[in-house]
Structures are given as C-alpha cells and as structure tokens.
Amino acid sequence: MTSFIQYDSKSDFSIHNIPFGVAVFNNEYIACCTRIGDMVVDLATLYDFGFLDNIEGLDDNLFEAYTLNLFIELGKPVTNAVRLRLQELFSENSSLSKDEKSIADCFFDLDQVQMMMPVHVPNYTDFYSSIEHATNVGAMFRDPENALLPNWKHIPVGYHGRASSIVISGVEIFRPKGQTKPVGADSPIFGPSQQLDFELEMGFIVNENTEMGDSISVEKAEDSIFGMVLFNDWSARDIQSWEYVPLGPFLGKNFGSSVSPWIVTLEALEPFRTSSPKQEPEVLDYLKFNGDKNFDINLEVYLKPENGDENLISESNFKYMYWNMAQQLAHHTVNGCNVEVGDLYASGTISGKDKSSYGSMLELTWRGTNPLTLNDGSERKFINDNDTITMKGWAEKDGIRVGFGEVSGKILPAK
Amino acid sequence: MTSFIQYDSKSDFSIHNIPFGVAVFNNEYIACCTRIGDMVVDLATLYDFGFLDNIEGLDDNLFEAYTLNLFIELGKPVTNAVRLRLQELFSENSSLSKDEKSIADCFFDLDQVQMMMPVHVPNYTDFYSSIEHATNVGAMFRDPENALLPNWKHIPVGYHGRASSIVISGVEIFRPKGQTKPVGADSPIFGPSQQLDFELEMGFIVNENTEMGDSISVEKAEDSIFGMVLFNDWSARDIQSWEYVPLGPFLGKNFGSSVSPWIVTLEALEPFRTSSPKQEPEVLDYLKFNGDKNFDINLEVYLKPENGDENLISESNFKYMYWNMAQQLAHHTVNGCNVEVGDLYASGTISGKDKSSYGSMLELTWRGTNPLTLNDGSERKFINDNDTITMKGWAEKDGIRVGFGEVSGKILPAK
Numbered sequence: 010m011t012s013f014i015q016y017d018s019k020s021d022f023s024i025h026n027i028p029f030g031v032a033v034f035n036n037e038y039i040a041c042c043t044r045i046g047d048m049v050v051d052l053a054t055l056y057d058f059g060f061l062d063n064i065e066g067l068d069d070n071l072f073e074a075y076t077l078n079l080f081i082e083l084g085k086p087v088t089n090a091v092r093l094r095l096q097e098l099f100s101e102n103s104s105l106s107k108d109e110k111s112i113a114d115c116f117f118d119l120d121q122v123q124m125m126m127p128v129h130v131p132n133y134t135d136f137y138s139s140i141e142h143a144t145n146v147g148a149m150f151r152d153p154e155n156a157l158l159p160n161w162k163h164i165p166v167g168y169h170g171r172a173s174s175i176v177i178s179g180v181e182i183f184r185p186k187g188q189t190k191p192v193g194a195d196s197p198i199f200g201p202s203q204q205l206d207f208e209l210e211m212g213f214i215v216n217e218n219t220e221m222g223d224s225i226s227v228e229k230a231e232d233s234i235f236g237m238v239l240f241n242d243w244s245a246r247d248i249q250s251w252e253y254v255p256l257g258p259f260l261g262k263n264f265g266s267s268v269s270p271w272i273v274t275l276e277a278l279e280p281f282r283t284s285s286p287k288q289e290p291e292v293l294d295y296l297k298f299n300g301d302k303n304f305d306i307n308l309e310v311y312l313k314p315e316n317g318d319e320n321l322i323s324e325s326n327f328k329y330m331y332w333n334m335a336q337q338l339a340h341h342t343v344n345g346c347n348v349e350v351g352d353l354y355a356s357g358t359i360s361g362k363d364k365s366s367y368g369s370m371l372e373l374t375w376r377g378t379n380p381l382t383l384n385d386g387s388e389r390k391f392i393n394d395n396d397t398i399t400m401k402g403w404a405e406k407d408g409i410r411v412g413f414g415e416v417s418g419k420i421l422p423a424k
Numbered sequence: 425m426t427s428f429i430q431y432d433s434k435s436d437f438s439i440h441n442i443p444f445g446v447a448v449f450n451n452e453y454i455a456c457c458t459r460i461g462d463m464v465v466d467l468a469t470l471y472d473f474g475f476l477d478n479i480e481g482l483d484d485n486l487f488e489a490y491t492l493n494l495f496i497e498l499g500k501p502v503t504n505a506v507r508l509r510l511q512e513l514f515s516e517n518s519s520l521s522k523d524e525k526s527i528a529d530c531f532f533d534l535d536q537v538q539m540m541m542p543v544h545v546p547n548y549t550d551f552y553s554s555i556e557h558a559t560n561v562g563a564m565f566r567d568p569e570n571a572l573l574p575n576w577k578h579i580p581v582g583y584h585g586r587a588s589s590i591v592i593s594g595v596e597i598f599r600p601k602g603q604t605k606p607v608g609a610d611s612p613i614f615g616p617s618q619q620l621d622f623e624l625e626m627g628f629i630v631n632e633n634t635e636m637g638d639s640i641s642v643e644k645a646e647d648s649i650f651g652m653v654l655f656n657d658w659s660a661r662d663i664q665s666w667e668y669v670p671l672g673p674f675l676g677k678n679f680g681s682s683v684s685p686w687i688v689t690l691e692a693l694e695p696f697r698t699s700s701p702k703q704e705p706e707v708l709d710y711l712k713f714n715g716d717k718n719f720d721i722n723l724e725v726y727l728k729p730e731n732g733d734e735n736l737i738s739e740s741n742f743k744y745m746y747w748n749m750a751q752q753l754a755h756h757t758v759n760g761c762n763v764e765v766g767d768l769y770a771s772g773t774i775s776g777k778d779k780s781s782y783g784s785m786l787e788l789t790w791r792g793t794n795p796l797t798l799n800d801g802s803e804r805k806f807i808n809d810n811d812t813i814t815m816k817g818w819a820e821k822d823g824i825r826v827g828f829g830e831v832s833g834k835i836l837p838a839k
Contacts, residue, residue, distance in 0.1 A: 131546075131587065131588060132586060132587055132588050137671060151670075158669055158670060159605075160605075160612075160666055160667060160669070163603065163605075163611070163612050164603055164612075164666075164667055166667065166670075166671055166674075167671065167674055168583070168584070168671035168672050168674055169583070169584040169585055169586055169674070169678065170584055171547060171584055171761060172546065172547055172587070173546060173547050173761070173762050173763065173764050173767075174636055174761055174762055176636070182636070183636065183637035183760050185759035185760050186639075186758060186759055186760070187758060187759045188578065188579055188708060188758075190574075190575075190578075196578070196705065197575075197578050197579075197708065198708075199708045199709065199710060202759075221589055221591070221597075221598065221679070221680060222598035222679075222836075222839040223839065224601075224839075245759070248759065251575055251579075252575060252579055252581065253670065253671075253672075254573055254575070254670070255566075255573060255581075255668065255669070255672070256552060256581055256582065256583035256668075256672040256673065257583050257668075257670070257671040257672020257673075258671065258672075259581075259582055259583055259584070260755070260756070260758070260759040260761065263584065263759070263761040264636070264637075264759045264760045264761050265636060265760075290611065293603060293612065293613075293614045294614065295614060340675070341675070343601060343602060343603075343675070344600035344601055344602045344617075344660070344663065344675040344678070344679045345598050345600050345601070345679045345680075345838075345839060346586060346588070346589055346600075346675065346678040346679050347588050347589055348588065349588050352588075421637075423760075424637040424638065424639075424760060
C-alpha cells in the first residue's frame with residue numbers, strides 16, 4: 010500500500026495507521042481528523058464532499074464535533090469501515106488523489122492545526138500491570154523480599170484516577186503543592202513537591218456504554234476497545250507516599266495527566282501482536298485468554314531541560330505488560346461496573362527488566378539515590394521546573410510502521 | 425414563614441428548605457424542579473410564566489434541562505436569589521398563591537413525577553472523614569492498638585470513586601461478583617460477594633469550574649458548594665479487603681452508589697451549623713478554619729427485607745465529622761487539581777461513638793461477628809439479596825425542619 014501523500018519511511022503516520030483525533034483548523038473551526046505523514050485531514054469536510062458516503066451506519070456527519078465520542082460509539086463495524094475507506098482514499102490513484110480542490114480543502118499542514126483532546130473522558134482508571142514496575146516500587150516503598158503484594162498476580166490491580174485533569178500533549182503542568190512528611194521529620198510540612206515524576210504509560214479508549222450489572226468477557230473485550238494513546242501519569246512521589254495508605258494515590262496524581270492527540274486503532278496495531286509474559290500461578294477463569302493479547306510497541310522517554318537538548322532517559326516496550334488490556338477490561342467490569350464511551354483505561358507505568366527500560370524517575374534514579382546525568386552535565390533525581398518530558402511510541406515490523414507521535418508536557422513552577 | 429401549600433410539621437420540605445432536583449413530569453417531559461411539602465414544582469414552567477423574572481444573572485430558562493449543572497454554574501448570587509424568590513412565591517398571600525391556573529400547571533403530586541439524577545457528576549471523590557469510622561475499620565482490618573494511620577489526623581484522606589455508577593434513589597443494585605480470598609484459603613475464589621454492605625454518607629455538589637494549578641482556600645470553599653445530598657456508597661467488603669492494598673478500593677465500591685434526589689442548599693442548612701470535633705494535633709495552615717463548619721443533620725438507616733418491615737439499624741449525625749467540607753475541598757485542590765460543576769464529594773461513612781450510630785454493617789456487626797437481629801427474627805451479618813437499605817436525613821431546630829427525604833436502594837441477586 011502506498012499513498013499519494015509523500016512521507017518519510019520513519020513516519021508514525023503511514024497509510025497503515027490512520028489514527029483519529031480532533032483539531033482546530035486555521036484557528037477557525039474544530040473537526041475530527043486523521044493524519045497521514047505530516048498532513049492532517051479534516052474528516053468533516055471530507056464527509057461533506059461525499060468521500061465517506063455509503064458506509065453503513067454512518068448516517069450523519071459526526072466529524073463535525075468537538076470530540077470523537079459520537080463517532081467511536083458507532084462501534085467497530087462502522088469505525089473500521091471508515092478507516093479502510095480512508096486508506097483507500099489516501100492510496101495512489103484514488104479518486105481523491107486526482108481531486109485537487111478537495112485535497113486543498115481537506116488537507117492541512119501541521120502548523121495550520123492545533124490538536125485538542127480527542128475524546129471527552131467520562132471515567133479514567135489507572136492499572137498497575139507491569140510486573141517490573143510493581144516489583145521495583147514494592148522493593149523501594151515496602152519490602153524488597155516481598156516486593157509483590159499477595160494479590161498482584163491474581164488481579165490486575167487498578168484504581169480510579171481523576172478525569173478532570175487529563176490534558177492534551179503540549180499543555181503545561183504546574184508543579185503541585187502539597188503535604189509531605191520528609192524522612193525523619195516529626196510532622197508533615199507543606200510546599201511544592203520535591204519529587205515530581207512522570208510515569209510512562211499507554212491507555213485504551215472504550216467504544217461502548219454498558220449497563221450496570223453487566224460484564225465484558227475477556228474474549229469480547231477487544232471489540233470494546235477503539236484504540237490506544239500514549240499517557241503520562243504525572244506523579245508527585247513525596248505527596249503520594251505520605252497520603253496513599255490506605256485508600257490509594259490521590260493528590261500525588263490528580264494534578265494532571267497528559268495524553269497524545271492521536272488515537273491509534275487496535276486494527277492498525279494488529280500486525281504487532283505478540284505473546285504475553287506467562288502468568289503463574291494460573292489466573293481465575295474470568296481472566297483466562299487465548300491468543301496474543303500483547304502488542305510490541307516501542308516506547309521512549311526524553312527529558313529536555315529549559316534551553317537544553319533532549320536526553321533519552323528510558324527505552325521500554327508495551328509488550329512487557331503482565332496483564333493485558335482484555336484482562337483489565339474484563340476485571341474492571343466483572344463486578345457489574347458500567348463503562349462509558351470515551352473511558353480511558355491506562356496501563357500503569359511500563360517498565361522492562363533492564364534499568365534503562367524503567368518507566369519513571371523513581372525507578373531510573375532508584376528514589377533519587379542514583380541520579381541521572383544529562384547531556385549538559387546537570388543531574389536529576391526527579392523532574393525540575395521547566396523540564397519537558399516527551400514520550401514517543403511506535404510499532405515497526407516487515408517495513409510497516411505505525412506510531413503514536415508523542416505526548417509532551419513541560420513542568421511549570423508551582424502557582 | 426408559612427406557605428399557602430399545606431404540609432405536615434414533620435415534612436423535610438418545609439418552606440425553609442427549597443431544594444433543587446430534576447424530574448420527569450407525567451411521563452411527558454423533564455425539567456428542573458423544587459419541592460414544598462408533598463408538591464413538586466416545575467421550575468421551567470414557573471420561569472415561562474414569568475415568576476422568576478428580574479433575577480440578575482438568570483437570563484435563560486436553564487430549568488428546561490436534564491440536569492441542574494447549568495443552573496448551579498451560575499453561582500451563589502443567582503442560585504440564592506432564585507431560592508429566596510421561590511420562598512416568597514410559596515408564602516401565604518403571594519402573587520402565585522392566588523393564581524390557580526399557574527398552580528395547576530406548575531405543581532404536581534408526588535405520584536405524577538419520577539425523580540432523576542439531579543446533576544451530571546463529572547468527578548466523584550470519596551473522603552474518609554469520620555474518626556469513629558476510620559478507627560473502627562483500622563481496628564478490624566489492621567491493628568486495634570494503632571487503628572488510625574499516621575496521616576489520618578493530618579490530611580482529610582480521600583480517593584477517587586467511579587462517577588459512571590452513581591444512580592438516583594430507587595434504582596436497584598445488582599450484587600457484585602468478584603474475586604475474594606476467604607480467611608484460611610490458599611488462593612482466591614470467584615463468585616457473588618458474601619459481604620455486601622452500605623455506607624451511610626453525605627455528599628456535596630460543587631458549583632464552579634476551576635483551572636488546573638488553582639486552589640480553593642478553606643475560607644472560600646463554602647462559596648463553591650451548591651448543596652448536599654444523602655449518599656450510600658455500596659461496598660463489597662470481601663472484594664475490597666482482597667484488592668485494596670496498595671492502591672485503594674476499586675471493584676469493592678464501583679458497582680454502584682446511590683444519591684438522594686434533592687440537593688439541599690448550604691443556605692437552607694445555615695441554621696444548623698455547629699462546632700467541629702477538636703482537631704489535635706493542629707492542622708497545617710491551609711487546613712485551618714474559623715467558625716462553625718459542621719452541620720447538625722440527623723441520619724437514620726433502615727433495612728427492609730423482602731416482604732418485611734423496616735428495621736431502624738443506625739442513628740448517626742453529620743456533625744460527628746472530624747474533617748469538614750471546607751477542609752476537604754481545600755485539600756482536594758491545594759495541589760492544583762481542578763474541580764468541575766456537578767462534582768460530587770462524599771464524606772465517607774458517618775459513624776458516631778455509640779455502636780447504634782455506626783454507619784455500615786461492617787461496624788454494626790463488627791465484621792459479622794455480632795449479627796443484627798431484625799424484627800422478623802432473621803439475622804444479618806451483611807445485606808441479603810432483596811433487602812432494601814433506606815437512609816434518611818434531616819435537621820431540626822427552633823421549630824424549623826429542613827430535610828433530604830431519603831436515598832433508597834434494593835439489592836438484586838448477582839446477574
């Protein structure tokens with residue numbers, strides 16, 4: 010498959026991808042969009058021009074919206090059909106390729122658009138599904154000999170996060186203030202967090218509304234997943250460690266989370282399926298699965314100081330996940346908890362076995378005891394004010410590349 | 425103040441109350457409403473008839489809505505002015521009292537309306553602010569000698585709950601299924617929860633959107649609180665106790681929470697302010713407050729078996745709260761977490777010192793070791809299928825009564 014749009018062979022947005030997003034075009038109007046190479050394509054106008062006609066179930070121009078929720082809710086038969094139509098339209102010698110007026114009206118350079126949150130997120134849950142991350146954290150905060158808690162290999166542990174503070178890549182994040190209890194202190198103190206961290210995660214977006222009392226089985230779970238994003242779960246470790254027993258993370262997390270603008274569909278990720286780590290002991294029946302449910306997605310984290318260069322500080326991979334997305338969604342709904350279109354379910358920090366693959370400063374510097382040295386000679390135990398954290402993700406196999414672009418965020422001093 | 429509408433002196437919905445809700449009228453249309461005595465008043469029609477004219481800031485008929493969010497967002501100056509106007513209109517000898525046609529069109533008997541969720545809840549947080557409850561739970565699940573964790577008296581501990589599964593009083597709740605690890609078992613099992621519980625709580629509804637990075641101070645927090653509801657945070661203790669370490673309650677809670685239909689404004693509760701329990705040790709500056717921030721609100725819990733009578737099983741009071749609502753909201757936002765109109769912040773279980781005032785079956789039966797005996801001779805360690813739990817709340821002082829009505833929910837067998 011080749012496109013009439015030229016792009017670099019290392020582009021995340023090849024014709025094999027066709028992700029979905031929402032953008033402001035020329036500061037004038039908002040519409041749902043896709044991307045190929047470095048061109049952003051206005052789907053609302055493409056629909057108006059008739060290029061998306063005769064797709065069963067797509068009866069209205071749902072791309073004239075500020076979020077993808079209404080489109081996503083149509084379900085896989087429709088959203089897949091749209092994606093395949095777009096691939097066809099973007100191919101060499103398509104009807105669109107010869108229609109200069111339509112191309113001029115629908116295709117925009119990157120500097121003509123401003124990406125927005127792709128979906129309204131009604132509910133956000135964060136899992137804790139990397140065994141390497143859970144082991145590292147358990148070793149640091151609890152007991153190295155019993156780093157994994159007794160429930161960890163039986164349930165995909167998760168907690169509810171804060172939906173209101175999920176923002177699109179590029180939005181700057183204020184360093185949180187809060188209550189902490191320094192080691193050795195008699196009583197807690199108040200001030201800006203001294204241990205601000207990122208968490209390298211991915212998240213998936215759900216495409217249906219279920220009724221309370223109903224469950225989604227592992228087998229059917231992927232039908233309910235529209236696609237994935239990169240996710241940075243900013244964390245204030247000092248606030249978190251003082252507050253989190255017994256009810257879990259709260260102010261250490263809810264001041265901000267950042268997502269990448271493009272939702273990459275599960276269909277685009279199909280070629281990159283891979284096997285999961287073996288789950289031992291055997292899981293309960295409702296968590297058993299068949300086939301490859303992990304995905305081989307390369308992940309990178311960069312730290313850029315103000316006026317400095319990018320530093321590659323972590324190289325991880327989504328394939329390391331112990332618990333897969335189908336298991337997460339089956340577990341989340343097994344008690345009858347209802348899900349909603351646009352819900353975001355994040356993986357938890359994605360760490361690999363190797364130190365260079367750890368997905369947080371907490372792990373990379375082992376709670377600050379082993380600081381990172383940056384290109385400019387400065388050291389980091391955690392994130393400084395005006396540092397920018399950028400995460401990238403892409404899959405590549407047999408000459409096919411499908412990527413997420415990036416999620417990026419700069420830390421501003423506390424307000 | 426007396427009304428031209430007749431009601432019993434024990435009515436929760438005296439002319440001193442004027443709560444806000446949303447209802448389906450005659451199965452025909454939906455509108456925001458208030459209540460006096462046993463009459464529900466359609467505010468959209470009242471607005472159309474001109475009775476709410478000349479209220480500064482109320483420029484549109486925001487009562488023609490499926491939720492109160494747009495109205496609440498107008499803020500206290502407007503919502504208070506509307507409440508005072510309604511009090512005036514409902515008073516003896518008001519213009520409305522003589523207008524039979526308007527009364528016929530705007531006033532409905534209870535059996536003509538179906539109450540709905542009063543607000544769309546974008547985010548829900550549950551606190552843990554009763555010292556008696558936290559002490560009881562700590563004693564049962566952890567260590568009786570150190571029941572309160574070290575952070576408890578320094579921070580109003582809270583966690584994010586699930587917004588999607590908050591339902592209006594009357595909606596039936598399916599018993600959740602899930603993973604539990606019975607005492608003495610080698611590995612977890614799966615099945616319907618055997619320890620289904622209620623939690624007697626109250627919640628407050630926020631009336632503004634804040635920006636990320638901004639905080640709401642204790643002094644200003646009450647300006648951001650539109651009003652309160654009764655709240656039943658259904659809990660599956662066996663699921664919860666297996667899953668909750670280290671990230672907090674998840675499937676043990678997110679299968680359903682029930683709210684009462686009427687939001688009682690803080691202004692209506694003003695006469696019932698009372699002092700708080702002394703906070704010792706002294707709290708950090710951002711949590712210090714002046715004046716009476718607790719409210720003397722009587723609370724009752726009833727358990728009704730299928731085909732049986734109501735059993736009063738708990739009598740508690742909102743005044744027992746160690747952490748008040750202003751402190752909760754100040755703490756929640758001190759790190760820059762943004763709030764949204766309609767957000768619901770629940771108190772956590774409200775237990776008093778006395779056993780008869782405990783706000784959950786867990787505490788009332790001391791984890792099942794001391795079952796309750798009901799009127800019909802049957803015993804309860806936790807809640808059985810087809811049991812209905814009803815919570816009532818009201819304040820009363822100097823002949824003035826302001827109440828919440830009730831929040832009720834029946835437990836159905838697991839789906």
